[in-house]
Amino acid sequence: xxxxxxxxxxxxxxxxxxxxxxxxxxxxxxxxxxxxxxxxxxxxxxxxxxxxxxxxxxxxxxxxxxxxxxxxxxxxxxxxxxxxxxxxxxxxxxxxxxxxxxxxxxxxxx
Amino acid sequence: xxxxxxxxxxxxxxxxxxxxxxxxxxxxxxxxxxxxxxxxxxxxxxxxxxxxxxxxxxxxxxxxxxxxxxxxxxxxxxxxxxxxxxxxxxxxxxxxxxxxxxxxxxxxxxxxxxx
Numbered sequence: 001x002x003x004x005x006x007x008x009x010x011x012x013x014x015x016x017x018x019x020x021x022x023x024x025x026x027x028x029x030x031x032x033x034x035x036x037x038x039x040x041x042x043x044x045x046x047x048x049x050x051x052x053x054x055x056x057x058x059x060x061x062x063x064x065x066x067x068x069x070x071x072x073x074x075x076x077x078x079x080x081x082x083x084x085x086x087x088x089x090x091x092x093x094x095x096x097x098x099x100x101x102x103x104x105x106x107x108x109x110x
Numbered sequence: 111x112x113x114x115x116x117x118x119x120x121x122x123x124x125x126x127x128x129x130x131x132x133x134x135x136x137x138x139x140x141x142x143x144x145x146x147x148x149x150x151x152x153x154x155x156x157x158x159x160x161x162x163x164x165x166x167x168x169x170x171x172x173x174x175x176x177x178x179x180x181x182x183x184x185x186x187x188x189x190x191x192x193x194x195x196x197x198x199x200x201x202x203x204x205x206x207x208x209x210x211x212x213x214x215x216x217x218x219x220x221x222x223x224x225x
Contacts, residue, residue: 031210032212034213034214041199041218041219042114042201042216042217042218042219043153043201043214043216044216045213045214045215048212048213088153092208096165096166096209097155097166098155098208098214100152100153101152102152103152
Protein backbone atom coordinates (compact mmCIF):
# COMPACT_ATOMS: atom_id res chain seq x y z
CA UNK A 1 0.00 0.00 0.00
CA UNK A 2 1.30 3.46 -0.90
CA UNK A 3 2.19 5.59 2.10
CA UNK A 4 3.77 8.90 3.03
CA UNK A 5 5.18 9.38 6.53
CA UNK A 6 6.16 12.73 7.98
CA UNK A 7 8.24 13.42 11.05
CA UNK A 8 8.16 14.88 13.53
CA UNK A 9 4.40 15.18 13.96
CA UNK A 10 4.85 18.38 15.91
CA UNK A 11 7.66 20.74 16.71
CA UNK A 12 8.08 23.81 18.91
CA UNK A 13 11.03 26.12 18.27
CA UNK A 14 12.11 29.68 19.06
CA UNK A 15 12.34 32.45 16.53
CA UNK A 16 15.67 32.33 14.73
CA UNK A 17 16.05 28.56 14.99
CA UNK A 18 16.54 26.37 11.93
CA UNK A 19 14.18 23.43 11.47
CA UNK A 20 14.24 20.35 9.28
CA UNK A 21 11.04 18.54 8.44
CA UNK A 22 11.14 15.01 7.07
CA UNK A 23 9.01 13.13 4.58
CA UNK A 24 9.57 9.50 3.61
CA UNK A 25 7.50 7.58 1.13
CA UNK A 26 6.80 4.15 -0.27
CA UNK A 27 4.81 4.30 -3.46
CA UNK A 28 4.61 2.54 -6.76
CA UNK A 29 5.48 4.60 -9.80
CA UNK A 30 6.64 7.85 -8.18
CA UNK A 31 5.97 10.95 -10.24
CA UNK A 32 6.54 13.98 -7.98
CA UNK A 33 6.72 15.10 -4.36
CA UNK A 34 5.05 18.32 -3.25
CA UNK A 35 5.23 20.39 -0.08
CA UNK A 36 2.33 22.52 1.10
CA UNK A 37 1.93 24.97 3.97
CA UNK A 38 -1.39 25.08 5.79
CA UNK A 39 -2.00 28.02 8.08
CA UNK A 40 -5.55 28.77 9.02
CA UNK A 41 -7.37 27.07 6.21
CA UNK A 42 -6.34 26.02 2.73
CA UNK A 43 -3.00 24.34 2.01
CA UNK A 44 -0.86 26.49 -0.24
CA UNK A 45 1.85 25.18 -2.52
CA UNK A 46 5.53 25.53 -1.59
CA UNK A 47 7.63 23.22 -3.78
CA UNK A 48 7.41 20.45 -6.30
CA UNK A 49 10.33 18.02 -6.58
CA UNK A 50 10.85 15.45 -9.27
CA UNK A 51 14.62 14.94 -9.49
CA UNK A 52 17.07 13.79 -6.84
CA UNK A 53 19.68 16.14 -5.48
CA UNK A 54 18.34 19.38 -6.93
CA UNK A 55 17.56 21.86 -4.18
CA UNK A 56 14.56 24.12 -4.53
CA UNK A 57 14.73 27.42 -2.64
CA UNK A 58 12.32 30.19 -1.83
CA UNK A 59 13.62 32.74 0.63
CA UNK A 60 14.33 31.00 3.93
CA UNK A 61 12.73 27.75 2.78
CA UNK A 62 14.48 25.04 0.83
CA UNK A 63 13.76 21.44 -0.05
CA UNK A 64 15.55 18.50 -1.59
CA UNK A 65 14.57 15.02 -2.73
CA UNK A 66 16.45 11.72 -2.51
CA UNK A 67 14.78 9.20 -4.81
CA UNK A 68 17.21 6.45 -3.90
CA UNK A 69 16.48 6.62 -0.17
CA UNK A 70 12.85 7.68 -0.78
CA UNK A 71 12.69 10.81 1.29
CA UNK A 72 12.59 14.57 1.16
CA UNK A 73 13.44 17.30 3.66
CA UNK A 74 12.09 20.79 4.05
CA UNK A 75 14.41 23.27 5.76
CA UNK A 76 13.39 26.57 7.25
CA UNK A 77 16.20 28.86 8.41
CA UNK A 78 15.88 31.83 10.78
CA UNK A 79 12.31 30.85 11.65
CA UNK A 80 9.69 33.52 12.31
CA UNK A 81 6.35 33.34 14.09
CA UNK A 82 4.69 33.55 10.66
CA UNK A 83 6.18 30.16 9.82
CA UNK A 84 3.87 28.55 12.37
CA UNK A 85 1.68 26.20 10.35
CA UNK A 86 1.09 22.62 9.36
CA UNK A 87 3.51 21.48 6.66
CA UNK A 88 2.12 18.78 4.40
CA UNK A 89 4.09 16.46 2.18
CA UNK A 90 2.30 14.79 -0.75
CA UNK A 91 3.44 12.27 -3.32
CA UNK A 92 1.87 12.00 -6.73
CA UNK A 93 2.01 8.58 -8.33
CA UNK A 94 1.65 7.34 -11.87
CA UNK A 95 -1.48 5.60 -10.69
CA UNK A 96 -3.14 9.00 -10.63
CA UNK A 97 -3.15 9.37 -6.88
CA UNK A 98 -1.87 12.14 -4.61
CA UNK A 99 -1.11 10.73 -1.19
CA UNK A 100 -0.74 13.16 1.69
CA UNK A 101 1.24 12.62 4.85
CA UNK A 102 -0.26 13.46 8.23
CA UNK A 103 1.65 16.73 8.36
CA UNK A 104 4.12 18.35 10.76
CA UNK A 105 2.68 20.98 13.10
CA UNK A 106 5.30 23.68 13.59
CA UNK A 107 4.95 26.31 16.28
CA UNK A 108 7.49 29.13 16.39
CA UNK A 109 7.68 31.00 19.70
CA UNK A 110 8.53 34.70 19.75
CA UNK B 111 -8.24 34.97 -10.78
CA UNK B 112 -10.26 34.55 -7.59
CA UNK B 113 -8.96 31.07 -6.91
CA UNK B 114 -11.07 28.08 -5.94
CA UNK B 115 -14.28 29.28 -4.32
CA UNK B 116 -16.18 27.18 -1.81
CA UNK B 117 -19.44 27.79 -0.03
CA UNK B 118 -20.57 27.86 2.65
CA UNK B 119 -17.52 28.58 4.83
CA UNK B 120 -19.23 27.07 7.85
CA UNK B 121 -22.18 24.69 8.12
CA UNK B 122 -23.80 23.53 11.33
CA UNK B 123 -26.60 21.02 10.96
CA UNK B 124 -28.39 18.32 12.85
CA UNK B 125 -27.95 14.62 12.34
CA UNK B 126 -30.15 13.33 9.56
CA UNK B 127 -30.26 16.56 7.59
CA UNK B 128 -29.03 16.92 4.03
CA UNK B 129 -25.89 18.95 3.49
CA UNK B 130 -24.72 20.39 0.17
CA UNK B 131 -21.25 21.83 -0.28
CA UNK B 132 -20.41 23.88 -3.36
CA UNK B 133 -17.25 24.55 -5.33
CA UNK B 134 -16.22 26.74 -8.24
CA UNK B 135 -12.81 25.69 -9.59
CA UNK B 136 -10.29 27.97 -11.24
CA UNK B 137 -11.24 28.61 -14.84
CA UNK B 138 -9.35 26.37 -17.25
CA UNK B 139 -8.48 23.71 -14.70
CA UNK B 140 -9.46 20.29 -15.96
CA UNK B 141 -9.23 18.45 -12.64
CA UNK B 142 -11.41 18.95 -9.59
CA UNK B 143 -11.00 17.19 -6.26
CA UNK B 144 -12.97 16.86 -3.05
CA UNK B 145 -10.93 16.21 0.10
CA UNK B 146 -11.92 15.77 3.74
CA UNK B 147 -9.58 16.71 6.60
CA UNK B 148 -9.82 15.54 10.20
CA UNK B 149 -7.32 15.45 13.02
CA UNK B 150 -7.46 11.67 13.12
CA UNK B 151 -7.15 10.88 9.41
CA UNK B 152 -5.53 13.95 7.89
CA UNK B 153 -6.37 14.83 4.28
CA UNK B 154 -8.35 12.14 2.49
CA UNK B 155 -9.34 12.21 -1.15
CA UNK B 156 -13.04 11.57 -1.59
CA UNK B 157 -13.47 11.88 -5.35
CA UNK B 158 -11.96 13.58 -8.35
CA UNK B 159 -13.24 14.68 -11.75
CA UNK B 160 -11.45 15.16 -15.04
CA UNK B 161 -13.26 17.30 -17.59
CA UNK B 162 -16.43 17.06 -15.50
CA UNK B 163 -16.38 13.24 -15.46
CA UNK B 164 -15.95 11.40 -12.13
CA UNK B 165 -12.80 9.31 -12.41
CA UNK B 166 -12.15 7.86 -8.97
CA UNK B 167 -14.73 7.84 -6.20
CA UNK B 168 -13.14 5.06 -4.18
CA UNK B 169 -12.60 7.46 -1.30
CA UNK B 170 -16.28 8.26 -0.87
CA UNK B 171 -17.10 6.78 2.55
CA UNK B 172 -20.51 5.32 1.76
CA UNK B 173 -23.68 5.80 -0.21
CA UNK B 174 -24.66 8.79 1.88
CA UNK B 175 -22.05 10.79 -0.01
CA UNK B 176 -22.51 11.87 -3.62
CA UNK B 177 -20.76 14.38 -5.87
CA UNK B 178 -21.65 15.97 -9.17
CA UNK B 179 -20.01 18.26 -11.66
CA UNK B 180 -22.67 19.42 -14.11
CA UNK B 181 -20.29 21.81 -15.87
CA UNK B 182 -16.68 22.97 -15.85
CA UNK B 183 -17.33 25.75 -13.35
CA UNK B 184 -19.38 24.07 -10.64
CA UNK B 185 -19.36 21.01 -8.43
CA UNK B 186 -21.35 19.86 -5.41
CA UNK B 187 -20.73 17.36 -2.65
CA UNK B 188 -23.88 16.15 -0.93
CA UNK B 189 -24.27 14.21 2.28
CA UNK B 190 -27.69 12.70 2.93
CA UNK B 191 -28.39 11.89 5.70
CA UNK B 192 -25.58 13.54 7.63
CA UNK B 193 -24.09 11.97 10.76
CA UNK B 194 -21.89 13.41 13.55
CA UNK B 195 -18.88 11.46 12.24
CA UNK B 196 -19.09 13.48 9.02
CA UNK B 197 -17.90 16.55 10.95
CA UNK B 198 -14.70 17.72 9.27
CA UNK B 199 -13.27 20.37 6.97
CA UNK B 200 -14.12 19.66 3.35
CA UNK B 201 -11.78 21.08 0.74
CA UNK B 202 -12.29 21.45 -2.94
CA UNK B 203 -9.17 21.72 -5.10
CA UNK B 204 -8.45 22.11 -8.79
CA UNK B 205 -5.46 21.62 -11.01
CA UNK B 206 -4.61 22.40 -14.62
CA UNK B 207 -2.35 19.42 -15.19
CA UNK B 208 -2.53 17.13 -12.18
CA UNK B 209 -2.17 14.05 -14.36
CA UNK B 210 1.46 15.02 -14.87
CA UNK B 211 2.10 15.50 -11.16
CA UNK B 212 1.35 19.18 -10.91
CA UNK B 213 0.21 21.02 -7.81
CA UNK B 214 -3.28 21.44 -6.44
CA UNK B 215 -4.98 24.76 -5.75
CA UNK B 216 -7.19 24.51 -2.69
CA UNK B 217 -10.27 26.44 -1.73
CA UNK B 218 -10.70 27.81 1.78
CA UNK B 219 -12.75 24.82 2.84
CA UNK B 220 -16.13 24.26 4.46
CA UNK B 221 -16.12 23.56 8.18
CA UNK B 222 -18.98 21.09 8.70
CA UNK B 223 -20.35 20.34 12.14
CA UNK B 224 -23.09 17.72 12.45
CA UNK B 225 -24.73 17.76 15.88
